[in-house]
Amino acid sequence: MQEVILVKDGELALKGLNRSTFEDILIKNLRWKLSELGKFRFEKAQSTIAVYPEDEEIDLDEAADIVGKVFGIVGYSRAAICEKEMQTILRTANEYLGVQLDSVNTFKVESKRSDKKFPYTSPEISRETGGYLLRRHPHLKVDVHHPDLVVNVEVRDKYVFIHGNQEKGAGGMPVGTNGKGMLLISGGIDSPVAGWMMAKRGIELAAVHFASPPYTSKRAEMKVHQLLRKVAVYSGRIRLYTVRFTEIQETIRDNCPEDLFTLVMRRMMMRIASMIAEKENCQALITGESVGQVASQTIFALACTDKAAKYPVFRPCIGMDKTEIIEISRKIDAFDISIEPYQDCCTVFTPKHPRTRPTPELLDETEAAVNWQELLETAANTADVRYISLREED
Ligand code: ATP
Ligand code: MG
Secondary structure (H helix, E strand, O other): OOEEEEEEEOOOOOOOOOHHHHHHHHHHHHHHHHOOOOOEEEEEEOOEEEEEEOOOOOOHHHHHHHHOOOOOEEEEEEEEEEOOOHHHHHHHHHHHHHHHHHOOOEEEEEEEEOOOOOOOOHHHHHHHHHHHHHHHOOOOEEOOOOOOEEEEEEEOOOOEEEEOOOEEEEEOEOOOOOOEEEEEOOOOOHHHHHHHHHHHEOOEEEEEEEEOOOOOOHHHHHHHHHHHHHHHHHHOOEEEEEEEOHHHHHHHHHHOOHHHHHHHHHHHHHHHHHHHHHHOOOOEEEOOOOOOOOHHHOHHHHHHHHHOOOOOEEOOOOOOOHHHHHHHHHHOOOHHHHOOOOOOHHHOOOOOOOOOOOOHHHHHHHHOOOOOHHHHHHHHHOOEEEEEOOOOOO
């Protein structure tokens, strides 16, 4: 029996972006993600995309698993394909869904007929199919309001699709339909979650990581690659800039009051990230900050950080509790990597008593002691650049 995956589009509220563009980007993303399993063909019709495996060996369970992680999909289901002939439809429905029907108590049949030349109306198809299945599974009852299983029969142009209940999709919008953002990624719990949340809204990701060797290790950088790989499962591949931050951090240590170390550092991060964002054609920066979580994330501190950024700073975790962030971190399989204990540059030279009510003016004054421009430009221009994809060898 030939099988396909039927994909239901997500929200299409964005003005100016028509359905066709939205669907084309979604298909491109699906094609990329599914390519690791083999070749697929895609067909758009009636706000559904039918995904046809083209190789015999393709495991449709794995394919469905991948489809469940692509943004822009409300729901999806595996479906059997059959010829447009009533007896064939009845037999296929029973063969394909018989095991499921045996394990439930109630069902109903829902039919759609987009080919009006098909000689049965939708209610007639439902009635025929329902009767046929009831005769073969006499324990079943029809429940039109809350059935355990909905048997769907969709009569299309070329074939009929038959499927059971729909699985919930990843929601959101297809990555690439809402511009591009530069994710500031540390090795912590929050920033990978922040990247995932913005990718969910259709934003393509690039990333920047600040490393301070020898204070931070190669292992810490590998950890960031591993984390981004988890995000890339959802966002598609990510171009990562690893910036050597050592000299800037040492300059901060040597020239700024200790209670402002972290904040000056965060502002320098924003400036470098903005320079790289410009090169990468990004429209926003993304961080994992959450208000009040640490001294550098008080509302006053965040206002100072913002002033150093050239682009809007998206902080999707801003109103979330740590437990809520961790819930997502686990869901995307990043948590166990995030809690590995490697030193991040944020924990180098941390002040004992960071200032929690700084002002932008105070920071401007403090920073005036050094001519930063050249240091920042050098850091931005000498970053290591690489793609992070699903697997190490990609
Ligand atoms: P996270 O769990 O994401 O590390 P955090 O709660 O530990 O966040 P901070 O260490 O203060 O908070 O960092 C706040 C945000 O600044 C991070 O979410 C990340 O976006 C950015 N950031 C921190 N350190 C780095 C780094 N080494 N490279 C790039 N971005 C960083
Ligand atoms: Mg951190």
